[in-house]
Amino acid sequence: MRPHVSRTFVNRRDFLRFSGALGAAASISATLSACGGPASTTSAGGDDTGLITAVIGYGNDQTWDPSMTASAFAMAANNHIYEGLVDTDPVSRDPYPALATALPADPGATTWRFTLRPGAKWHDGQPVTVDDVLFSFQRALDPQTLAYSFFTAWLREARKVDDTTVELVLKFPFPDGIQRLTIAKIMPKHVFGAPGGWDAAKGGKAVGSGPYQLVEHNPKANSRFEAFADYNGPREPTAQKMNWLSIVDAAARVAKISGASAEAQIAENIPYANIDQLRQSGLTVEGGKGMNHMFLMFNTAQQPFDDKRVRQALLYAIDTRKMIDVALKGHGTPASSFLNEQNPAYAKAKTVYDYNPDRARALLAEAGVSGLSINLMAVNVSWLADCLPTIANSWEAIGVRTTLEPQDTSALFTKMDQSQSYQVVAAASNPNQFGVDPDLILRYNYTAGGTWMKYTKWDSSPEAAQLFAMMDRAIQEPDATRRLQLVHEYLDVVAEQAVLYPVLHNELVSAWDPKKLTGVQAQAYPGVNLLQAKRL
Incomplete structure (x- = not known):
């Protein structure tokens, strides 16, 4: 069955608490040291080597x-x-x-x-x-x-x-x-x-x-x-x-860096489909594998997503390898831990969500769930949007009716900042912007009272309290070997609970x-x- 796609998109209005949009539409020029008149996004001509x-x-x-x-x-x-x-x-x-x-x-x-x-x-x-x-x-x-x-x-x-x-x-x-x-x-x-x-x-x-x-x-x-x-x-x-x-538009990004009259010397977030084209034109195109990932986040205050078996089922149901091959042109890896495989602290989690639709159906039946319908809200990041049809088709295949609702990132999270209800969200994230140590990465999403935990409505649960205590024990452990062991133990808890969890880690590509x-x-x-x- 084909997924049902909502055509409703929400305009940007407010900023997110941590990464939201500005309310201003005008150019910000007060207190800046240059600026007069409307801004140009092109060079002024002449010698631009500086x-x-x-x-x-x-x-x-x-x-x-x-x-x-x-x-x-x-x-x-x-x-x-x-x-x-x-x-x-x-x-x-x-x-x-x-x-x-x-x-x-x-x-x-x-x-x-x-x-x-x-x-x-x-x-x-x-x-x-x-x-x-x-x-x-x-x-x-x-x-x-x-x-x-x-x-x-x-x-x-x-x-x-x-x-x-x-x-x-x-x-x-x-x-x-x-x-x-x-x-x-x-x-x-x-x-x-x-x-x-x-x-x-x-x-x-x-x-x-x-x-x-x-x-x-x-x-x-x-x-x-x-x-x-x-x-x-x-x-x-x-x-x-x-x-x-x-x-933000992928085609427009490629156009700015390609061709004889290319205005830009460097661009990031290069679409995978354009890698060969840009290399053939003489550009250097290189990727970096890290924590960049697409994750699913569940509203655990809403049934049946308060049951970890349902969350697990929806992850088992996704044909992640097909999604990587089709949407990401092979530039991704199915998640086998919250951490990516290149992280020095990586270890395969005890619970790995390999594609297993039979296991997904069995978990839903065990949880007493049938006839489930999901409205999957998602950010409109270009590579993630390409992945959404595979998720929807995978869920439809196990009997979960799925509606896709991609929208502007700030619009989506503003709804949750305003405590509006949701079922499941697909979004992109990369804590490597802040660093690579596992404690930092986990605390970005899993901090008691933190924004992401407020979204999931999970951090007041006994399971969350157990996780936070494990994280605190690990960070204070002076012995490096024992500390890494404790890290792997709490990563296993994160994988089992699947409250906010990666589906895949993908490669980011830049060209210059x-x-x-x-x-x-x-x-x-x-x-x-x-x-x-x-x-x-």
């Missing part, structure tokens, strides 16, 4: 607040605008001192001392101070922020030592926390601590200490950057200007013109990093 034009396959109209955002566009941009005390290489994830002058002398200590880089300035010319660092870590430890999920388990406080030195006080030794410090972007207190400051950050205002400053921001169109002349940190700007185009751009690498997570890129 300009890098990049195409991002995600919207730039979501929150830019570094403590709140999970937006691929905003997070990538913020890595060029802001600095942490410590930042990490975008591919190797090796940490390096950014606003701090050195890494902690003893990563296993419970107090880390940092001296601020002399002469560091904000983009508005004001000096970076210890008070700015304290302000930023207070924000990161605010339970209302997304960053809170990544710090609260192990970081007690940030405290001032003197006018150039700050200490981070840990609850227990946690060397993995050094890489996480890049998540806590240091922000100017005099800008964002002012009345309305955080709302301005959500709306696209960005004032950092990094190598590039945001000079023009046009939601749903483009964002422009210029090299910050007073930057004195470890990664000097390598381009005079950058123009990042926000193009090697005759015009050097110093870039493909990432295994959305966005681009151009901190070492140079125009040729």
Whole structure:
């Protein structure tokens, strides 16, 4: 049977709590250092060798607040605008001192001392101070922020030592926390601590200490950057200007980077069907395998999705290999754990949802469920939308009537932010934007009181309490071998419960013109990093 597809789409209106859309439709130009008149998304002509034009396959109209955002566009941009005390290489994830002058002398200590880089300035010319660092870590430890999920388990406080030195006080030794410090972007207190400051950050205002400053921001169109002349940190700007185009439509993205008159030098989120075409035209096309995944999320407050057997049945029913072959042209792997196989902490889960329609039917019968109808809400990310028909057909084959309702990402999650009811959601996610350690990845989705757990209505259950306790035990375990064992034990619980669980992990592909751009690498997570890129 063919799936029933809803043609109802919802316009963007509000921003998501952590990665939602801006309410503003106008270009944000106040307090930016350039901007006059309407924005252009093309180069101004003449010699453009000082300009890098990049195409991002995600919207730039979501929150830019570094403590709140999970937006691929905003997070990538913020890595060029802001600095942490410590930042990490975008591919190797090796940490390096950014606003701090050195890494902690003893990563296993419970107090880390940092001296601020002399002469560091904000983009508005004001000096970076210890008070700015304290302000930023207070924000990161605010339970209302997304960053809170990544710090609260192990970081007690940030405290001032003197006018150039700050200490981070840990609850227990946690060397993995050094890489996480890049998540806590240091922000100017005099800008964002002012009345309305955080709302301005959500709306696209960005004032950092990094190598590039945001000079023009046009939601749903483009964002422009210029090299910050007073930057004195470890990664000097390598381009005079950058123009990042926000193009969600796959065909339009390909058009911007292909052909003799291609405007862009680099594009990410390349459709799999266009890889050969772009390579034949002389572009470098490379992929990265990581945590990027399509997941199903169930509303456990609504029957029969409160029964794990029903959730399991729907996962067993999906012909994931067919979906990968047809929709993703082979660029994916069926999930055999919450973690992707390339993660150093990966181990095959005890429960693996191989394609097994007979097992799916048996589980539904065991749960006493028949005649089930599902409205599958989904984000309209291009590669995920291509996967939806296989899910619907797989569910129809076991007697589950399925209606597909793809829609704008912010519209979908705004409904859930407003506590509107739903049954099942299919969405895309990649916690590797924040890091690769398993505790971080799980806490992005599985944190008591966190946004994703509120969506699932599951975190007050006894099973959730057990999981959260297991995660806390693992992060505090000093022995690396025992800690990994504990990680695998709680990953097995996540797989068995299947409340929010990957269907597949897929490869992300980027393309660039090697005759015009050097110093870039493909990432295994959305966005681009151009901190070492140079125009040729």
